[in-house]
Amino acid sequence: MSDEVKDERRIPVGISACLTGEEVRYNGGHKRSRYCLEVLGERFAFEPFCPELEAGLGVPREPIRLVGVEGEEPRVVGTRDPELDVTDRLAAVSQAFIDRHRHLRGFILMKGSPSCGLERVKVYRPDNGMPSHSDAGAFVRELRRHFPELPLEEEARMNDAVLRENFITRVYAYDDWLRRVAAEPSYHELLQFHSRQKYLLMAHDVEAYRALGRYLAESSKRPLDQAMAHYLERFMAALSTPATRKTHANALMHVFGYLKAALDGETKQDLLAAIDDYRRGHVHLAVPIRLLNHYLKRYGSDYIRAQTYLDPHPYELGLRNTL
Numbered sequence: 001m002s003d004e005v006k007d008e009r010r011i012p013v014g015i016s017a018c019l020t021g022e023e024v025r026y027n028g029g030h031k032r033s034r035y036c037l038e039v040l041g042e043r044f045a046f047e048p049f050c051p052e053l054e055a056g057l058g059v060p061r062e063p064i065r066l067v068g069v070e071g072e073e074p075r076v077v078g079t080r081d082p083e084l085d086v087t088d089r090l091a092a093v094s095q096a097f098i099d100r101h102r103h104l105r106g107f108i109l110m111k112g113s114p115s116c117g118l119e120r121v122k123v124y125r126p127d128n129g130m131p132s133h134s135d136a137g138a139f140v141r142e143l144r145r146h147f148p149e150l151p152l153e154e155e156a157r158m159n160d161a162v163l164r165e166n167f168i169t170r171v172y173a174y175d176d177w178l179r180r181v182a183a184e185p186s187y188h189e190l191l192q193f194h195s196r197q198k199y200l201l202m203a204h205d206v207e208a209y210r211a212l213g214r215y216l217a218e219s220s221k222r223p224l225d226q227a228m229a230h231y232l233e234r235f236m237a238a239l240s241t242p243a244t245r246k247t248h249a250n251a252l253m254h255v256f257g258y259l260k261a262a263l264d265g266e267t268k269q270d271l272l273a274a275i276d277d278y279r280r281g282h283v284h285l286a287v288p289i290r291l292l293n294h295y296l297k298r299y300g301s302d303y304i305r306a307q308t309y310l311d312p313h314p315y316e317l318g319l320r321n322t323l
């Protein structure tokens with residue numbers, strides 16, 4: 001976000017408790033994440049949760065793992081004692097957590113955990129105990145079932161610049177939705193949201209942008225809550241598709257179009273060169289964005305300056321310096 005309109009609120013984001021340094025792992029250890037605490041902690045008000053502790057499994061505890069056959073939901077059972085089946089307890093505490101935390105804007109998860117793993121958690125066969133396939137952890141399954149719009153990411157995957165930026169973009173877009181659409185629902189707010197998210201959506205999934213536009217054109221025939229639910233589901237799914245250099249360059253060219261009439265030939269060439277340099281991988285996204293913002297401040301209309309694409313997350317996080 002620009003220096004002028006810094007949003008100093010810290011926004012509520014859930015996190016696997018062991019990532020905050022709490023000693024809640026089965027062996028009494030933790031997995032403190034410096035990036036989460038020291039960088040994102042400036043912007044996110046973390047709300048830690050350990051589903052296994054909440055389910056009463058204690059610390060230290062017998063390790064658990066996913067067991068099942070492909071195509072069916074795995075059970076969560078003791079590694080040493082397969083009679084210890086905690087699937088239902090974990091589901092119950094997860095659902096209770098979700099019911100109390102509808103205000104969250106995202107959740108950062110611990111990789112590989114049978115509870116908190118986002119993906120690729122090993123599932124073992126019930127007959128011979130050999131690894132068979134992979135799935136999401138039990139808590140993540142409940143999040144996806146009961147809170148599908150909530151942005152999720154694993155802390156380890158945030159070492160990847162594209163995934164990191166994508167998650168934080170989704171968190172801030174969802175925050176915008178909650179504060180400005182869900183807080184005071186109306187068709188007007190819904191259309192305004194779509195309007196200011198236009199180029200962000202376009203950079204992630206141009207087809208979804210068009211489909212949502214068509215949907216909204218007819219949405220006044222539908223009940224508002226139905227239109228909002230449909231829109232949010234598809235909007236969040238579209239943002240989950242990471243933008244590429246090509247799709248960013250396309251969005252940048254559209255934004256550039258709003259400046260064409262106001263700029264002299266040399267300045268236009270500079271801007272086009274910056275967009276092309278970015279598309280070719282010679283500079284980071286921050287370079288053309290900074291230039292565009294510079295000229296939009298002087299010559300842009302209110303409409304284009306309001307685009308979240310130009311400023312989707314706090315500038316100080318430097319996320320576009322690595323894209």
Ligand code: SF4
Nearest residue numbers: 017018050110113116
């Ligand atoms: S991964 Fe999840 S369940 Fe395991 S210790 Fe961390 S917070 Fe608790």
